Amino acid sequence: MSMSVASTSTTWAFYLLCAYPEVQRKLREEVSSIDTESPSMDRLNALPYLDAVVRETLRLMAPVTFTLRQAIEDDVIPLDAPFVDSYGRRYDSLEVKKGQTIIIPILAINKDKSLWGEDAEDFRPERWENLPEAVKSIPGTWGNMMTFLGGPHACIGWRFTIVETKALLFTLLRAFEFELTVPRENIFVKRGFAIIRPQLRGKEGNELPVMIRPVIQT
Ligand code: HEM
Structure with missing residues (x-):
């Protein structure tokens, strides 16, 4: 299950980057500014906007x-x-x-307006530059949120998943542009027993149709 949860969170990251093209552009700018195609884990973790995008994705679309x-x-x-x-x-x-x-209620805590503010439902990576005081008491094991739970049975794979997601975004955004091929309203959040995945209105199964174009270097 853990790998499917990790792939689900990456899928949601691409959904959000398509839904918010200005975030996709800003993130591409940051990852393209690095002078190597295979940065170390420390170098990846030091990219502030990449970090904020991954945090915001895992907050808003906590797969579990x-x-x-x-x-x-x-x-x-x-x-x-x-x-x-x-x-x-x-x-x-x-x-x-x-x-x-x-x-x-992991997702409900991640999106609680009394903790995160009135814009808790919005995808806004910039919020991570200045977090509300209230979220600092959330007992999550990572990032002031409950996505990986907390306590002795918190997720043991969180460090791996985060750097894996960052590496995927780093490599793919440097090379490609992503755009949804259907209106955003046609994609909805389908809840399985505990995991959320994207589904198209009127269709069975999970899907996120995306047009991928190579980045043209000018
Ligand atoms: C975005 C990706 C992931 C999310 C959101 C996630 C989330 C979670 C959550 C919420 C739990 C607690 C479940 C519970 O006790 O009810 C958990 C437990 C666990 N996770 Fe993850 N996980 C992710 C990826 C991974 C990966 C990649 C691995 C392994 C490489 C992993 C290994 C585990 C293990 C072994 C536990 C059980 C820990 C225990 O009960 O002591 N997870 N995870």
């Missing part, structure tokens, strides 16, 4: 959208702020009973 845990004992979870349930009852902490299933 939620996960589950089961409480092994009764507990009380402290809350940052009280909440009111649908019956109007107010809670200052959350009581958990042994055996209860807890849903961890």
Whole structure:
């Protein structure tokens, strides 16, 4: 599953780069400014816009959208702020009973407006230059987000996936331009059990039709 999750996140990166051509242009400019076709991992990781695009993609299109845990004992979870349930009852902490299933809503946390601001649903790599204070308390293992979860059972493949995605974007954007061949509205986010993939309206299966042109050096 992990490799298919990694390929899904790269697919979403291309979807977003097609949907936001100005981001694609800016990223191509950055990756084309490097004087080698095979940069080291450190050099890749030092490219600020590439880093911001990968972070923003993995925030907005976290391929694993939620996960589950089961409480092994009764507990009380402290809350940052009280909440009111649908019956109007107010809670200052959350009581958990042994055996209860807890849903961890990864994507919802990644897009929560109370944490990320009113533009939380927008693809805006520039947000990573100046993060809101509130997101710094998100207990994710990487990048102030829950995409790779947190704690002792967080994803062990996150460093690999990030540098792999960066290497793919680096190589492909230097050589090619990408454009969607269908209107963006025709592509929707299809939710499997926990993984989101692109699908075309009126069609079965997963698809992201893209026109690829070689970059013409002037
Ligand atoms: C974008 C790509 C990836 C995403 C978004 C992702 C996300 C996640 C998430 C959310 C979990 C926690 C699942 C849970 O416990 O309910 C997880 C666990 C795990 N991931 Fe990934 N993953 C990715 C790629 C990879 C890769 C490439 C590898 C291996 C090379 C990998 C190996 C693992 C392993 C072994 C676990 C289980 C860790 C444990 O239970 O202790 N992942 N991943």
